[in-house]
Amino acid sequence: MDRGSPVPLYFQLAQQLEAAIEQGDLAPGSLLGNEIDLAGRLGLSRPTVRQAIQSLVDKGLLVRRRGVGTQVVHSQVKRPLELSSLYDDLEAAGQRPATRVVQHLVQPATAEIAAALGVPEGADVVFLERLRLAHGEPMALLRNHLPSGLLPLDSAALEATGLYRLMRGAGITLHSARQSIGARAATAAEAQQLAEPPGAPLLTMERTTFDDTGRAVEFGSHTYRAARYSFEFHLLVRP
Known part of the structure; x- marks a missing residue:
């Protein structure tokens, strides 16, 4: 993450996750883990991670499943x-x-x-x-x-x-x-x-x-x- 960039951190994270999905590094059906764990691993705040995930949910690349977590679906x-x-x-x-x-x-x-x-x-x-x-x-x-x-x-x-x-x-x-x-x-x-x-x-x-x-x-x-x-x-x- 480039913290000195004018591009918001949530958008940088969303772009990186989207690229990983498009390239197959995050395979369909794989789980991202919960927001707290992701925020801790990436050194980001939980709201930043939540906003990045929501933007990909809105695009149809991720889905939140009750009892399962946030899951990768298929690229558009x-x-x-x-x-x-x-x-x-x-x-x-x-x-x-x-x-x-x-x-x-x-x-x-x-x-x-x-x-x-x-x-x-x-x-x-x-x-x-x-x-x-x-x-x-x-x-x-x-x-x-x-x-x-x-x-x-x-x-x-x-x-x-x-x-x-x-x-x-x-x-x-x-x-x-x-x-x-x-x-x-x-x-x-x-x-x-x-x-x-x-x-x-x-x-x-x-x-x-x-x-x-x-x-x-x-x-x-x-x-x-x-x-x-x-x-x-x-x-x-x-x-």
Whole structure:
């Protein structure tokens, strides 16, 4: 700690702890110990340690568990805004993705879904609802509609890998997508599935994906835990 720095000591400690979590020096599930022990070991006041810990709790990197103590969770997933799947992004970040299929059925297309997929209203479409996890922790609720007959799907395959991988394996070349991002409060059902309190902030994404022939092959409506997830933008200055 640099006590001569204008940067507050709690912020310096929070930065060091966050770096240790991001680099894997503090593994998910490890305990920090109580505030008194930490303050004594670091030569800091207890309020300073408490403020540093609270800032990381607010970021979703630490969690206070009754009877357990302060525990490291998983670093926030930072997803680039490009045509990739959450499964691949989690795997690339070393997050050990897993999937739980909630619903997998055929249903008539609503006007919104029909317009997105370019099919007649009322036509059969495949509906998928999946819970995506990382290290066993819920990360996102994924709802997808696909044209009927696009590719063979079963729940076992959907739980073993990502949807885009299955599409590519079926010979579908993903070319482009139209996407919008927003935010809203979690419904009671979403909060329960995502292990968040009702009304917790969620990031949302809607995406229509097209193959190399211009055919719409997927319409996705996804919700992400805001405390565990962010989108990254790379912006260029237009000359």
